[in-house]
Amino acid sequence: MKENKRLPDKTVERLSQYRRNLLTCVANGKTHIFSHEIANLLHITSVQVRRDIMLIGYSGTLRKGYDVQELIDLIGEIIDSQFGQRVAVIGVGNLGRALVSYFKGKRSKLLIVAAFDTNAEKVDRVYAGVHCYHYDQMAEIIKKENISIGIITVPASEAAKVAENLVISGIKGILNFTPSPVNVSPHVFLEEYDMITSLEKVAYFVKKNDM
Ligand code: ATP
Numbered sequence: 001m002k003e004n005k006r007l008p009d010k011t012v013e014r015l016s017q018y019r020r021n022l023l024t025c026v027a028n029g030k031t032h033i034f035s036h037e038i039a040n041l042l043h044i045t046s047v048q049v050r051r052d053i054m055l056i057g058y059s060g061t062l063r064k065g066y067d068v069q070e071l072i073d074l075i076g077e078i079i080d081s082q083f084g085q086r087v088a089v090i091g092v093g094n095l096g097r098a099l100v101s102y103f104k105g106k107r108s109k110l111l112i113v114a115a116f117d118t119n120a121e122k123v124d125r126v127y128a129g130v131h132c133y134h135y136d137q138m139a140e141i142i143k144k145e146n147i148s149i150g151i152i153t154v155p156a157s158e159a160a161k162v163a164e165n166l167v168i169s170g171i172k173g174i175l176n177f178t179p180s181p182v183n184v185s186p187h188v189f190l191e192e193y194d195m196i197t198s199l200e201k202v203a204y205f206v207k208k209n210d211m
Helices: 009-027 035-042 046-055 068-079 094-103 135-144 156-168 195-210
Strands: 085-090 110-117 130-134 149-152 173-176 189-192
Touching (some): 009 046, 035 046, 085 094, 085 135, 094 110, 135 156, 149 156
Parallel strands (some): 085 149, 110 130, 149 173, 173 189
């Protein structure tokens, strides 16, 4: 695949899911896998799997399918940055702390290296190995620590302000975990994940199925 070609964001999401499942296959001693097996693991069609994998310029063999390790390596080359990317969490409340702890050691190419908060009791504390700085130091630390991704876990009412500040501080991508959508300039990649909406959606369908 050409370096400068951008993949559709749903494809990137699926590549990340493929890799996670392929790593489990490796751990179980599986060396080759067919598209329909990957499809079954992710509850999608094998046509979709083949299309995604063709998009990254890989093909398996008819007899054995895809080489699991080769596919893992290729997905890594495409979605990981060669020298890794550094991440900051803004707001170390319950959610921010959970994320920092959960993410620790999960991805070698994606490191949470700083946290920011306005609460004096949290500033200068270390959460799961991550130092919490005062929010006012954000621009300075983002530059100094070469941080390119920000995760927003402040209260919803603060989200817009924090996003704006992150953009001004030179951040390249934002994952907004608050239920309040934010605006960013077009050169910043924004992903929003509202857990409450997701849970309410599940609850709605559970209710419907019970009726
Ligand atoms: P806790 O009880 O530990 O504060 P919480 O999950 O109830 O946790 P929230 O009210 O959701 O906390 O706030 C999340 C975190 O965001 C808190 O640590 C709060 O101090 C911090 N925070 C609030 N406003 C900002 C801001 N503008 N910039 C950075 N951090 C902020």
